[in-house]
Amino acid sequence: MEQQLNELKETVLLKIDEATSVKELNDVRIAYLGKKGPITDLLKGMGKLPADERPKMGALVNVSRETVTEVLERRMAILEQQAINEQLDKEKIDVTLPGRPALQGNHHPLTRVVEEIEDFFISMGYEVAEGPEVEKDYYNFEALNLPKGHPARDMQDSFYISEEVLLRTHTSPVQARTMEAKQGAPVKIICPGKVYRRDNDDATHSHQFTQIEGLVIGEDIRMSDLKGTLSLFAKKMFGSEREIRLRPSFFPFTEPSVEMDISCFKCGGDGCNVCKKTGWIEILGAGMVHPNVLSMAGYDPSVVSGFAFGMGPERIAMLKYGVEDIRHFYTNDIRFVSQFHRTEA
Numbered sequence: 001m002e003q004q005l006n007e008l009k010e011t012v013l014l015k016i017d018e019a020t021s022v023k024e025l026n027d028v029r030i031a032y033l034g035k036k037g038p039i040t041d042l043l044k045g046m047g048k049l050p051a052d053e054r055p056k057m058g059a060l061v062n063v064s065r066e067t068v069t070e071v072l073e074r075r076m077a078i079l080e081q082q083a084i085n086e087q088l089d090k091e092k093i094d095v096t097l098p099g100r101p102a103l104q105g106n107h108h109p110l111t112r113v114v115e116e117i118e119d120f121f122i123s124m125g126y127e128v129a130e131g132p133e134v135e136k137d138y139y140n141f142e143a144l145n146l147p148k149g150h151p152a153r154d155m156q157d158s159f160y161i162s163e164e165v166l167l168r169t170h171t172s173p174v175q176a177r178t179m180e181a182k183q184g185a186p187v188k189i190i191c192p193g194k195v196y197r198r199d200n201d202d203a204t205h206s207h208q209f210t211q212i213e214g215l216v217i218g219e220d221i222r223m224s225d226l227k228g229t230l231s232l233f234a235k236k237m238f239g240s241e242r243e244i245r246l247r248p249s250f251f252p253f254t255e256p257s258v259e260m261d262i263s264c265f266k267c268g269g270d271g272c273n274v275c276k277k278t279g280w281i282e283i284l285g286a287g288m289v290h291p292n293v294l295s296m297a298g299y300d301p302s303v304v305s306g307f308a309f310g311m312g313p314e315r316i317a318m319l320k321y322g323v324e325d326i327r328h329f330y331t332n333d334i335r336f337v338s339q340f341h342r343t344e345a
């Protein structure tokens, strides 16, 4: 019986050695060490042995079983580790592969410029006002000192919807609306918005564009207030060394009227292609609010005065970012728009 036990032990050790997978080794365990296996059989067969041989034989069987179990467990640990390694190998990902960048939305360059202008004026205590794009002839023209038949109406070719209603040709009607609503109280607003003109689109004209209107009304508002405000604005938008120049001009709603130039931010005034060799770049129109405009809105021009200005964010964005064609702002080609993505947080 002892010999039988030894042979069995050798066989099991060999089988353990031959097993190449966790499953095969488990089969060996069940076949040889399980309840129905030969070792159990051997133990059962001990009853046939003479009583004095039983303890020795029992001890032998137990030792053999322990040895075999130990060997099997060691082998099992190795095979399990192997299985894990194979699995990891199969599931390996190459973390050095370049990823696919996530496309991120961003503000349109025009929106950025409008917000920058708004931020400046808000910091100076202005409020942002809005008005309708479909406007009454009265607010777009008449209340701004442009009665029917006034030749200056031709300066702004209009899209009429009916005799009395049109798409606003500028943001100035918001001046008239705001003053009317304020009933004589002081005003300090800017009004950004879309405007429409019957123009043939080309590199510098668009039938739809944006404007920002500014209006300050109060007692003792002077031309010097306008000049100081615009000078700060020019420095904020185009650099602290910018100088401004006011040239006499004409707008029906302001008297006197001016156009503001800034010293060229490219050549500093020496003359280059940006300033067309003049050293100056025209930026906006402005002036002191015409007494007629004040009185039509219910103000007393002998008590209050004010200044107004109007500018085109497209023009400012084109100058600031070197954009050569206004149509780029509206065709929304991602290659154009994404050049202006904000990189700062």
Ligand code: DAH
Pocket: 169, 170, 171, 172, 213, 214, 251, 253, 254, 285, 286, 287, 308, 309, 310, 311
């Ligand atoms: N509304 C004028 C335009 O569209 C721009 C403008 C000029 C507005 C002078 C003003 C101003 O308020 O004072 O051409």
